[in-house]
Amino acid sequence: MNIIHVSIGNKNAIMTGYIHSYTSFNIQRNTRPAIVICPGGAYEFVSEIEKDPVAIYYFSKGFNVFILDYSVRENASNFTPLLELSEAFVKIRDNAKDFRTDPTRIAVMGFSAGGHLAASLALLYNNPEFIKVSKVTDGYNSPNALILAYPVITTGEYSHQKSIENVTASENNMIKLLSLENRVTSDCPPVFIWATQDDESVPIENSLLLVSSLIIKKISVEFHLFPSGEHGLSMCDADCNKENTSVAQWKKLSINWLSNIFKYTIS
Numbered sequence: 172m173n174i175i176h177v178s179i180g181n182k183n184a185i186m187t188g189y190i191h192s193y194t195s196f197n198i199q200r201n202t203r204p205a206i207v208i209c210p211g212g213a214y215e216f217v218s219e220i221e222k223d224p225v226a227i228y229y230f231s232k233g234f235n236v237f238i239l240d241y242s243v244r245e246n247a248s249n250f251t252p253l254l255e256l257s258e259a260f261v262k263i264r265d266n267a268k269d270f271r272t273d274p275t276r277i278a279v280m281g282f283s284a285g286g287h288l289a290a291s292l293a294l295l296y297n298n299p300e301f302i303k304v305s306k307v308t309d310g311y312n313s314p315n316a317l318i319l320a321y322p323v324i325t326t327g328e329y330s331h332q333k334s335i336e337n338v339t340a341s342e343n344n345m346i347k348l349l350s351l352e353n354r355v356t357s358d359c360p361p362v363f364i365w366a367t368q369d370d371e372s373v374p375i376e377n378s379l380l381l382v383s384s385l386i387i388k389k390i391s392v393e394f395h396l397f398p399s400g401e402h403g404l405s406m407c408d409a410d411c412n413k414e415n416t417s418v419a420q421w422k423k424l425s426i427n428w429l430s431n432i433f434k435y436t437i438s
Contacts, residue, residue: 172230175270177262183242184255186262189230190270204276204433205235207259207314211283211321211403214247214337218403220411221282228406232426233438235272237263241288248340250304256292257305257312264311276433278316283373283403284334286322287351290381293317293362294354310358316432318425319364321373321402322381326350329376352380361391363428365421372402393428395421 175188186207194200206229210221217240226236239259241252260277267274281289295301296313305312323331326339326346339345348354362385366378378394385392400418405411407419430437 179239179255179258179262180242180251183246184252185240186237186259187240188235188237188270189226190235190272191230191233193271200233201271202273203233203235203271204278204429204435205237205263205270205272206318206429207237207239207256207263207277207279209239209241209256209279209281209285209288211281211285212243213331213333214243214252214284215333216243217241218282218285218405220403220405220413221285224406224408224410225280225282228422229426231438233435235270244337247337248342248345250301252288252338253291253295253301254305256288257296257307260292260312260314261307276315276435278318278429278433279314280318280320281322282320282405284323284331284338286319287324287334287338287349289314289317290319290322290324290351291349293360294351294356295348297358298348298354300348313358314360316360316429317362318429319362319378319381320421321366321370321404322364322377323373324351324377324381329374329380331373331377352384355381355384355388355390357388357390359385359388359390361432363393363425365395365397365418365424367397367400367402367404367418369399370402393424395424397421
């Protein structure tokens with residue numbers, strides 16, 4: 172394993188990469204798909220249990236994995252975390268050869284507010300308002316697949332208030348733009364979503380609103396709704412102190428889905 176650390180933006184953000192080492196016995200494995208992980212935390216902090224425990228699992232399945240520690244709190248407004256995620260994708264593609272990563276097979280994964288961030292890139296990378304600040308016009312920053320876990324999506328009736336306050340700074344134009352159920356276009360990549368019905372933190376309606384919009388726009392989506400499980404389950408295991416064997420099925424389901432999307436045989 173090779174571990175890298177890359178400063179992003181104004182250096183408030185750091186991208187940590189776990190990259191598979193060169194192998195001489197299986198040359199085909201020297202360029203791999205990748206996943207960029209956006210942990211949750213209400214844009215207030217970056218959750219530790221949605222960093223390495225997630226990265227280690229997907230790395231073990233043969234993916235290169237990158238974790239983005241993005242800007243939070245007072246630094247979370249004005250598109251800042253989204254610009255950081257956009258720059259992370261650009262840096263990975265610019266360094267695809269050194270990172271032994273296939274630039275056409277990079278997924279973004281987000282948990283809770285990190286799900287809002289991940290979905291924002293998938294849905295807004297080619298939005299004129301975002302292009303004005305990102306300066307990326309050719310989709311070079313766009314993810315090839317999107318995985319969402321109990322995501323924050325809407326700024327409306329069912330919003331997670333703290334997340335939305337932090338990322339929009341309560342500015343009306345940002346509140347409107349970042350209600351992501353209204354931003355689905357035909358350019359959206361395939362999506363995998365899971366959530367729990369009795370989530371008491373981020374209402375299930377967040378996922379349902381997005382799934383409905385994806386279906387209307389005929390975007391490929393796989394959605395798993397589990398009947399019970401607290402918010403922030405992450406990998407649903409003892410390492411995260413969040414054991415839930417029923418909901419833990421999401422890990423294998425997401426691996427199978429992503430392997431099919433990327434036409435990649437997992438380790």
